[in-house]
Amino acid sequence: xxxxxxxxxxxxxxxxxxxxxxxxxxxxxxxxxxxxxxxxxxxxxxxxxxxxxxxxxxxxxxxxxxxxxxxxxxxxxxxxxxxxxxxxxxxxxxxxxxxxxxxxxxxxxxxxxxxxxx
Amino acid sequence: xxxxxxxxxxxxxxxxxxxxxxxxxxxxxxxxxxxxxxxxxxxxxxxxxxxxxxxxxxxxxxxxxxxxxxxxxxxxxxxxxxxxxxxxxxxxxxxxxxxxxxxxxxxxxxx
Numbered sequence: 001x002x003x004x005x006x007x008x009x010x011x012x013x014x015x016x017x018x019x020x021x022x023x024x025x026x027x028x029x030x031x032x033x034x035x036x037x038x039x040x041x042x043x044x045x046x047x048x049x050x051x052x053x054x055x056x057x058x059x060x061x062x063x064x065x066x067x068x069x070x071x072x073x074x075x076x077x078x079x080x081x082x083x084x085x086x087x088x089x090x091x092x093x094x095x096x097x098x099x100x101x102x103x104x105x106x107x108x109x110x111x112x113x114x115x116x117x118x
Numbered sequence: 119x120x121x122x123x124x125x126x127x128x129x130x131x132x133x134x135x136x137x138x139x140x141x142x143x144x145x146x147x148x149x150x151x152x153x154x155x156x157x158x159x160x161x162x163x164x165x166x167x168x169x170x171x172x173x174x175x176x177x178x179x180x181x182x183x184x185x186x187x188x189x190x191x192x193x194x195x196x197x198x199x200x201x202x203x204x205x206x207x208x209x210x211x212x213x214x215x216x217x218x219x220x221x222x223x224x225x226x227x228x229x
């Protein structure tokens with residue numbers, strides 16, 4: 001089945017620093033990847049849609065200058081949290097589809113990255 | 119955009135009983151409705167999905183029903199087991215666009 005690999009799984013950083021999270025599709029190509037954020041005991045909230053070779057699409061309320069997304073190839077998308085603050089501490093999880101077509105296909109998720117900003 | 123509502127937020131059942139979780143969606147163009155199970159600290163795992171051209175789908179103890187007219191879909195788990203305890207999320211998407219999730223249901227199965 002489709003595998004999405006995400007690194008790192010856990011990161012602790014100091015306030016004001018930047019953190020880069022990588023998301024790779026291992027056995028399929030993904031022109032689009034989706035980045036979600038999940039706070040404790042809450043749902044998965046879409047942050048942005050990463051598009052290979054073009055700019056990412058951000059959801060309302062998500063600062064594009066703070067959450068930099070780069071989708072440089074068909075198998076790699078990165079999310080950089082710039083100038084991290086304690087309120088950015090959360091579980092960040094990427095996802096992608098390996099199917100196409102009008103009827104939709106499931107998202108396959110990476111293992112997630114638990115970010116703690118001290 | 120799409121808005122997905124999910125109920126109940128918590129559900130506790132005795133082992134062997136059935137559990138039902140319900141979701142509604144707002145975008146009539148949505149045509150794909152998956153259900154994910156998430157255990158603490160782990161990624162969501164797809165457990166079953168249904169497309170808009172089907173009204174019901176079953177996989178062993180798990181079934182999903184879809185009412186397009188009313189824009190709601192439900193997850194049914196029969197003969198629940200303690201290992202079914204987790205958070206369950208419904209979701210909806212239009213074609214292969216982004217996917218929106220419900221708020222989640224924390225299911226506890228008491229042995």
